[in-house]
Structures are given as C-alpha cells and as structure tokens.
Amino acid sequence: MTVSRRNLLTGAALLGGASLLRRASAEEIPPVPAPGTPMPKAVGYTPVVTPNVGSLPWTKGKDGAKEFHLVAEPVKREFAPGMIVDTWGYNGSSPGPTIEVVEGDHVRLFVTNKLPERTSAHWHGVLLPNGMDGVAGLNQPHIEVGETYVYEFVIRGSGVKMYHPHSDEMVQMAMGMMGFFIIHPKNPPPIDRHFCIMLHEWAIAPGTSKPNPAVMLDFNIFTFNGRCWPGTDPLVVKEGQRVRISLGNLSMDNHPIHLHGYAFELVGTDGGEVPKSARWPETTVDVVVGSTRTVELLADAPGDWAFHCHKSHHTMNAMGHDVPNMIGVNQKGVASKVQKVLPTYMAMGENGMGGMMAMGTPKNTLPMMTGKGPFGDIEMGGMFTVLKVRSGITTYDDPGWYKNPAGTMARKVAK
Ligand SMILES: [Cu+2]
Numbered sequence: 185m186t187v188s189r190r191n192l193l194t195g196a197a198l199l200g201g202a203s204l205l206r207r208a209s210a211e212e213i214p215p216v217p218a219p220g221t222p223m224p225k226a227v228g229y230t231p232v233v234t235p236n237v238g239s240l241p242w243t244k245g246k247d248g249a250k251e252f253h254l255v256a257e258p259v260k261r262e263f264a265p266g267m268i269v270d271t272w273g274y275n276g277s278s279p280g281p282t283i284e285v286v287e288g289d290h291v292r293l294f295v296t297n298k299l300p301e302r303t304s305a306h307w308h309g310v311l312l313p314n315g316m317d318g319v320a321g322l323n324q325p326h327i328e329v330g331e332t333y334v335y336e337f338v339i340r341g342s343g344v345k346m347y348h349p350h351s352d353e354m355v356q357m358a359m360g361m362m363g364f365f366i367i368h369p370k371n372p373p374p375i376d377r378h379f380c381i382m383l384h385e386w387a388i389a390p391g392t393s394k395p396n397p398a399v400m401l402d403f404n405i406f407t408f409n410g411r412c413w414p415g416t417d418p419l420v421v422k423e424g425q426r427v428r429i430s431l432g433n434l435s436m437d438n439h440p441i442h443l444h445g446y447a448f449e450l451v452g453t454d455g456g457e458v459p460k461s462a463r464w465p466e467t468t469v470d471v472v473v474g475s476t477r478t479v480e481l482l483a484d485a486p487g488d489w490a491f492h493c494h495k496s497h498h499t500m501n502a503m504g505h506d507v508p509n510m511i512g513v514n515q516k517g518v519a520s521k522v523q524k525v526l527p528t529y530m531a532m533g534e535n536g537m538g539g540m541m542a543m544g545t546p547k548n549t550l551p552m553m554t555g556k557g558p559f560g561d562i563e564m565g566g567m568f569t570v571l572k573v574r575s576g577i578t579t580y581d582d583p584g585w586y587k588n589p590a591g592t593m594a595r596k597v598a599k
Contacts, residue, residue, distance in 0.1 A: 205290070206247055208334050213294050214251045217241040219276065229368035231284060232430070233580075234380045235417040235569075236409045237363075240281035249290040249336070252283055254305065256327075256349070256361065257298035263407060264415030264501070264565075267550045269386070270393045271410070272299060272359035278410045279382040280347070280363030287342045287370045293335040295327060302326035302351055305335065307365055308434075309345035309454035309476070312337045320351035327351070342369035343456040344380070344430040344476045358397030360384065360410065362434045364476075369457070375480070376425035381408045383471060383493070383567065385435045390502055391546030400436060405550075406498040406566035413499070413568035414555035418582055419491065421483045423575040428452075429491075430478040433471040439498060442468040443481075443571065445489040452478035468494055483573045488586040493567035501550035501565030558585040 221241045223231065231239065245251045259273040274280025285291055295305045304327055306318035316335045320326040327333045345365040349356040364380045384407045387399035408416045421427050428451065431441055449463040454476040469477045492499050555562040562568075574583050 205336050205338075206249075208245070208251075208292055208294075208336070210332075212245070213296075213332055213334075214243045214245070214253050216253050216255050216275065216296070226284075228370075229284075229286060229372045230375055230378060232282060232364070232366050232378045232380050234282040234364060234382075234409060235419065236411045236415075237277055237279060237382075238281055239284050240275065245292060247290075249292045250285060251292045251294065253294045253296070254280060254347075255296045255298055256303050256305075258300070259360070261360070261410050262415065263405065263410065264412045264550055264554075267412070267501075267548055268393060269388060269395065269405075271395065272356060272361050273410075274361070274363060278360035279384070280361070282364040282366060282380055283347065284366045284368065285339050286368045287339055289339045291337065291339060294332055295335070296332040297327045297329055299329065299356075301355075302328050303349045303356060303361075304351040305333070305347055306350040307335070307345065307347050308474075309343065310337075310365060310367070311340040318350050320349075322350075339367055341456055342367040343452055343454060344432070344478050345454050346382075346432050346434065346476060348434055355397040357434050358386075358399075359395055360386075362432070364430070364432055366430075373451075373457075374426060375428050377419075377421050377483075378428040378430065379419050380430045380432070381569075382410070382432045383408065383435060383439045383441070384410065385437060385498070388502075390549040393548050403436070404500075404502055406493065406500070408567055408569055412501050412550060413492075413562075413565050416569040418488075418570045418572045420572045420574070420577070420580045420583060422577055423483055423486050423573055425483045426480065427483050428478055428480045430476055431469065431471045432476045433473055435473065437495070437498075438470050438472050439567065440468045440470045440494040441477075441492070441567070442494045443479075443489060443491050445485050445487060445571075446481045446483075448479040448481040450477060451480045452476075483571075486573045486575055486586065487588075489571040489573065491569050491571050492564065499564035499566045499568045500552050501554060502552055 223239055223241050240252055242250045242252050254274045256274055259271050259278045261269050261271045261278045263269055271278035297303050304318045304320035315323055316337050317323045347365045348362040385403035386405040387396040387403050388405050447465040447467055451458050469479055471477045554565045577583055
C-alpha cells in the first residue's frame with residue numbers, strides 16, 4: 185500500500201487524538217455562561233466583534249481544553265424596536281453567540297437541546313474527525329429533547345466558519361439556528377477591527393411573530409445578525425485602522441453586500457485565507473448560500489458609509505411583494521375606499537413609494553421603509569447598517585452622525 189499524504193495526516197490526527205482527547209462525562213458539563221459573563225482574555229489574537237450578538241465565553245477544562253456550552257432553545261428576538269420575533273437560536277440569541285478558538289486549540293463543545301424537537305450541531309467548514317461533523321443520522325444520533333452531547337477535537341486550519349444544526353435542517357435554519365465559528369490563525373494578520381455579520385431572511389406575516397419555514401422564495405424580513413435597520417448597530421472604526429468584515433450566509437438566497445466609499449479585497453472564505461496573489465478589488469461581495477466571505481480594507485476615508493445588501497428588496501422591512509403597482513395611476517381617494525372593505529390594503533404611491541414611511545402597519549410589524557438620518561428619512565430597512573470611520577475617537581461607542589467638512593457636501597443650486 186502506498187502511503188498518501190492523506191493517510192499520513194489521518195494517522196497523525198489519530199495519534200494526536202489518542203494522546204489529547206479525553207471523554208468528558210456527564211458530571212463535567214460546564215455551566216451555561218450567564219448573560220454578561222466576561223470573555224476570558226484573548227491571548228495572541230484580536231477578538232472579533234459580532235454586533236448585536238457577541239461571543240460565547242468559554243471555561244478551561246481540567247486538562248486545559250477550551251470548553252463551550254451551547255444551548256439550543258427558542259429565543260424571543262427584537263429585530264428592531266417595534267418587532268419581536270419568536271425565533272430559535274442558542275444561549276438566548278439568534279444568531280447564536282460567536283465561538284472563537286485558535287488554530288491548534290483542543291476544544292470541547294457541549295450542546296444541550298432545549299428545543300421542542302431533536303437537533304444536532306454541525307461545525308461548518310471546520311476540519312475534524314468524521315464522527316464530530318454533526319450530521320444527525322449519518323455521523324451521530326439526533327440529540328433528543330433534553331439531552332446534552334459533547335463534540336471534541338483539535339482545531340486544524342483557520343478562517344471564518346459557522347455552526348448550525350443538521351437535523352430538521354429546513355425548519356431549524358429558517359427559525360434562525362446558526363452562528364459563527366471563528367478560528368484565529370496561529371500567526372494572525374495585523375488587523376485592528378474584525379466584524380462578523382450573519383445574513384438571514386425570514387417570512388413573517390404582518391401582525392405575527394413566527395417565521396414560516398415553509399416559504400422558499402418570498403421572504404419579507406432581512407437581517408444582519410438578527411436585526412433590521414434601524415435596529416442594527418453601526419460598525420465603528422478609527423481612521424487608519426485595518427478592518428475586516430466577515431459575512432456568513434445560511435439563508436435561501438445569495439446576498440450581494442455593498443460598501444460605499446471604499447474598495448475592499450476578498451481575503452477569506454469558510455475554506456480559509458485567500459492567498460495575497462489571488463485577491464482583487466471589489467465594492468460588492470456576493471455571499472453565496474452556505475459560505476462565508478471576509479473582506480479587508482484600510483479605513484482611510486472618514487464618514488458615515490452605507491453598508492447594505494444590494495438586492496433592493498432586501499433593504500426593506502415587512503416587504504409585501506403582491507403590492508399593486510400604481511406608479512403613474514391617479515388613485516385619489518381610492519385607497520381609503522378599498523380600505524373600508526380590505527383594512528390592510530396598501531398600494532404603491534402614484535409617483536413611487538418615497539415618503540411612505542409612516543404608513544400604518546399591523547401590530548408587531550416594522551414599517552417597510554424606516555430610519556432617520558441627519559438629513560431626513562433613510563428609506564431602507566432590513567440588511568442595512570453604517571460603517572462609521574472617525575479620527576480621534578477613544579471608544580467604539582456610536583459617535584453620532586458624521587459632520588462633513590465645509591465645502592465637501594452636495595448642495596442645492598436651483599429650485
Ligand atoms: Cu440580500
């Protein structure tokens with residue numbers, strides 16, 4: 185038999201496994217970190233920032249392994265003020281908290297199932313022994329309601345990976361079960377800020393709070409980390425910093441995510457780091473379903489730069505796609521008459537939809553076009569946030585709106 189590289193690798197991994205891995209017993213299940221538990225000190229890497237979500241604190245096992253405890257459970261998630269959604273997620277959050285490890289770490293991941301149905305945990309893009317891959321039925325039994333499973337392996341490779349269930353996949357991912365799994369390389373690149381944003385889309389009928397997993401195409405709510413604009417936190421960076429933004433997609437559509445004011449380079453996927461010679465400049469990165477994309481830029485242009493999905497229906501909230509097209513139609517008094525028989529009737533305005541932000545909406549439903557900027561309505565919702573690049577800031581708290589220097593702003597010259 186010829187000894188292939190793969191055989192050697194497998195052999196090495198098995199040897200490593202035999203000496204490093206130790207089966208955890210039920211008594212050794214680490215506690216679920218309470219909200220607000222501080223993260224252990226990051227040694228040798230810059231922790232990522234997952235806006236509106238955060239990272240999962242870990243504890244050190246007796247043998248030095250990093251131990252994480254995920255709890256799969258129903259989660260009430262506020263998408264933006266005025267809308268609370270009955271999602272499923274992990275540890276009180278949808279998406280679940282970000283897991284951060286370092287290449288070479290020995291990790292133990294405990295997963296407790298508090299959902300109303302069975303589940304499993306798959307570590308998407310992580311190189312691991314087959315029995316740790318989490319496809320229920322194929323690699324392991326389903327984790328039944330109330331059970332806790334442990335996954336244990338030594339981290340190989342690096343990059344921005346994800347986790348999600350591989351049990352009743354369609355329902356559980358549509359309900360919001362997903363999170364980032366960040367593997368910091370042993371020799372990290374010199375990055376000052378690294379943001380992680382999970383993209384997702386939902387079908388939630390106006391006036392309700394439960395996502396409909398049966399919908400395949402016609403989604404009406406679009407989120408960055410389980411939040412819709414104006415509920416999304418800004419991405420605050422200091423002028424001159426090197427910034428990475430990682431995007432993950434486990435939804436049913438690709439999302440072309442666009443940044444204003446900059447050209448960035450694609451530097452990583454869930455497969456790992458893109459070699460320097462293979463990078464090219466872009467302003468929009470298409471985040472393919474079932475993958476992550478990481479882009480990098482030098483934040484040398486101060487300002488408030490829009491960052492959003494470029495599918496324009498994905499920057500809307502509660503977008504109804506069966507709205508009658510009334511552009512160019514004189515509808516004076518028509519809507520009020522129709523509303524007498526169809527109270528939820530809504531049509532496009534005669535000259536488009538601008539300025540229709542304040543339309544009445546049912547309970548627990550966000551207006552389609554929403555959000556206030558320093559110069560008026562920002563007529564978007566959904567997958568939208570703002571990259572705020574500032575000089576002289578001492579914290580990453582929201583610095584407010586950018587003040588354009590005199591003579592650097594578009595101005596009215598005729599009426
Ligand atoms: Cu999109």
